Amino acid sequence: MKPFIFKQKFTVPDSAIDGLNHVNNVTYLQWCLDAAEAHWISKTSEKQREEYVWVVLEHSISYKNPSFLGEELETQTWIDNYEGVKSERCYKIIRPSDGKTIVEAKTLWCFLDAKTFRPIKITGEISQLFI
Secondary structure, X not given: OOOOOEEEEEEOOHHHEOOXXXXXXXXXXXXXXXXXXXXXXXXXOHHHHHHEEEEEEEEEEEEOOOOOOOOEEEEEXXXXXXXXXXXXXXXXXXXXXXXXXXXXXXXXXXXXXXXXXXXOOXXXXXXXXXX
């Protein structure tokens, strides 16, 4: 089954620019995490978000091209696979004006009960929302 790709477009703000006059590497990671959260919120109910939370276990990120102040970028994210309590989420940040990939990243997440903060198996109800 093919995963749903969640997309968000935005313009690079001044606050993202570093001393080299391009987007700071740490900012890309934050944009990936922001996209993951927006995707989660877009697909789940308030009740589900009260019952379950996610924590990061591992990040992997590859920087392909720089981006600059005022450019329009698009963050894409999707769930690549999941098993037990873990889910691997992929990201791509592209520049639509020339189609260049700016960043490719993956995050390994762990699914938790929001009350106990203990890992729990990803439910069928949740997995069906994303894959």
